[in-house]
Amino acid sequence: MGSKLSGPAGQGGKTIEQNADINVTPFVDIMLVLLIIFMVAAPLATVSIKLDLPPAVPSATTEKPKEPVYITIQESGSIYIAEKETSVATLPADVCAAQAVATDCREERVFVRAQAEVKYNQFMEVMNKLQENGFYKVGLLNEDIE
DSSP: OEEESOOOGGGTTOOOEEEOOOOOHHHHHHHHHHHHHHHHHHHHHOOOOOOOOOOOOOOSOOOOOOOOEEEEEOTTSOEEETTEEEOSTTHHHHHHHHHOOSSOGGGSOEEEEEOTTOOHHHHHHHHHHHHHTTOOOEEEEOOOOO
C-alpha cells in the first residue's frame, strides 16, 4: 500500500492518508522481463531434423503380394489354418503346406488369432510350437468383444 501526503484543501494540506491502490509497476517489470526471455528462448526450442525421403512414386512391380496364413484358435481348443482343421503336432507342416512358396516357408509372415474365450495355455502352446520350428514372423490379431 502507498500513502499520500496532501489531503483536502480545507485541512491545510499536511494530512497523511492511505492509498489502497495496488502498485503494478514491479509486476509489469517482471512480466516484460519474462516476455523477453520467452521470446529469445522460443526459437531455440524448435529443432529441425533433415530427412532424406524417397520420392513418392509407385513401385514398378505388378506382383501381387502373397496372402498370409491365418491360424485360428477356437474356444474348444481346435486349431484351423484357413478353413482346414489341424493339430499342434502337425502345425508347422500344415503352415508350410498352406503357404505354397518355393523358398523357406519360415520366412513368411503368419497371423494367429484366437477367440476371446480361449485359455492362455492353449494360445501359448501354438505360439511355442511355431517358435520351436523357426517361425519368428508371427503377427497377432484380435477381435472386438461385443
